[in-house]
Amino acid sequence: MSEVVLALQGVEKTYNRGKPNAVQVLQGVDLTVARGEVVALVAPSGAGKSTLLHIAGLLDTPDAGSVRIGGAEMVGLSDRRRTAVRRADVGFIYQFHHLLPEFSALENIVLPQLANGVPRDEARSCAYDLLTRVGIAARADHRPAALSGGEQQRVAFCRALANAPRLLLADEPTGNLDPATSDQVFGTLMELVRGTGLSALIATHNLDLAARMDRVLRLDKGHLAEGL
Template sequence: MSDPVLELTGLEKTFNPDTPGEIRVLRGADLTLARGEVVALVAPSGSGKSTLLHIAGLLDGADAGQVKINGRDMGAQSDRRRTETRRDEVGFVYQFHHLLPEFTALENVVLPQLAAGVSDRKARARSEELLTRVGIADRASHRPAELSGGEQQRVAFCRALANGPAILLADEPTGNLDPTTSDTVFAALMELVRDTGLSALIATHNLELAARMDRVLRLDDGVITNGL
């Protein structure tokens, strides 16, 4: 696989080490994500897929192993450079939207751009474009409590893509939605990912959704294997 955007090599992670409650979550996990590729990560609850995504997105550190983003070894970077990479090159979507309740849908998408130094005018234009792409431009002035679950998650997608990341990491992005809404929201996410040429690693329990991605990986007993 040429020119990978994300490489995880030999990741190990243990919680409560050297105690009776020790939990070895990752046992040498390896993963490569190509540019423009959408990969499903399938695993049962408690298997460590959230931990793996957090390490891949530089939200947490591994006990051993290497994370490379766009060819750069993140373990060799300064804290500042890692923060900049996480802000500019990685987008996150979670099962729960985590939108800021006091701000409108548009403002929730604008804020990460302002934090990255984008002008208010450009940030608003970008936000309006993204909300239009996922079909909720008419809800831009509504706060999260005034939106349905599916609408809230679509705003979360837009927020994750606001700064034009190279990688999208999504942890059960439709897991909190009913089946019909889940399918609609997932279709909006896939269209957005394909249109922007993103690379995406999407953790899901839904095997039907997983089958619609380019490749399916399974996290099993701390290691990654191919297929369902």
Template sequence: MSEAALRLSGIEKGYLRGTPGEVIVLRGADLEVAPGEAVALVAPSGAGKSTLLHIAGLLDTPDAGEVVIGGEAMQSRSDRRRTIARRREVGFIYQFHHLLPEFTALENIVLPQLANGVAPKAAGERARALLARVGLAARADHRPAALSGGEQQRVAFCRALANAPRLLLADEPTGNLDPDTSERVFAVLMELVRETGLAALIATHNLDLAARMDRTVRLDHGRVVEAA
């Protein structure tokens, strides 16, 4: 059996800790995501989905518990090592694409590769290959303002995959799109997960999309439970 791409063990997180107004968001949350598996994360707004994703992606630290990515426990690692792991091992997709408006679609995908030490020529070749894979080869030199919402989100997918991460974290990636565009973008996302062997944890309010993933988990009073 292969090593889990992501394992969260006993994750706890609260805000305003030690004060009368303390809010506990996660209470011993446990979760594993295997390579090539797409897991839907569903919960009401404010239940802690984004907090869980940020902790899983090393953007935030838990108050207790352990984050293990590709077999490496991250809590005891230095800030530098966590930053490197986040850059190399994790790809992020958000509801709003957050593309850099002054750069072209191609450049938005090249830049994270350059930050990871990839040579410019190789970075450009990978960026073009990813754009072609999602049907945007002809839009490589367009800036985000010249792209539709669905096209922008597909560029964001490519950017998330630019450094060939083992883990993809998506926070409502189709939540800002109309139904038809949402369907097309979701199909591309799932194809990329299947073909690359990524582990994907996707927070969504769309129960129809969640049902098409490998399994669904939900947050219940700060714990991760399998959805019925």
């Protein structure tokens, strides 16, 4: 039986609790992602997919339920411990790249490694290797403003993988790109994920991209179901 890297059980989340305008976004959500599995998360706008990803990635806490990463319970941990787990075990990719504009592509990948205690030379070597794998090593010294949208997102992918997380969470990672670039960049992401044996939960509106993943989960009205 495959190792379960991420497990959510009975997760609930309500905004404005106790108020007339309370909105229950997640209602008893159960979810598992196995080691090496790539799972698509599809949902209408406003259905709560970002909330679900933030809870899975320890950026938010559920009102009820269990969140386990690598078999360890995350609910109830101190902020310091949650931050440590997030830094070591979870990589994030967003629709917008959020690269630091004053630093080069290479430096944007080096910085999170330095924050994790990796020696600078080792961090630079890892960053260059990742840029090589996504085909833009020649752009290593360019700042984000000098890169195309697809190149910027490739750098963001490398940054998310720099600390060798066990779990990758992506929120519309190609949603800000034109269709042709989106398809190319998503292919790059899948090659990276497959090549590293990562587990990934990827939110997307693109059903064609979702169909290229191992499994599809649909979030609607606070409930999660298999398939489109």
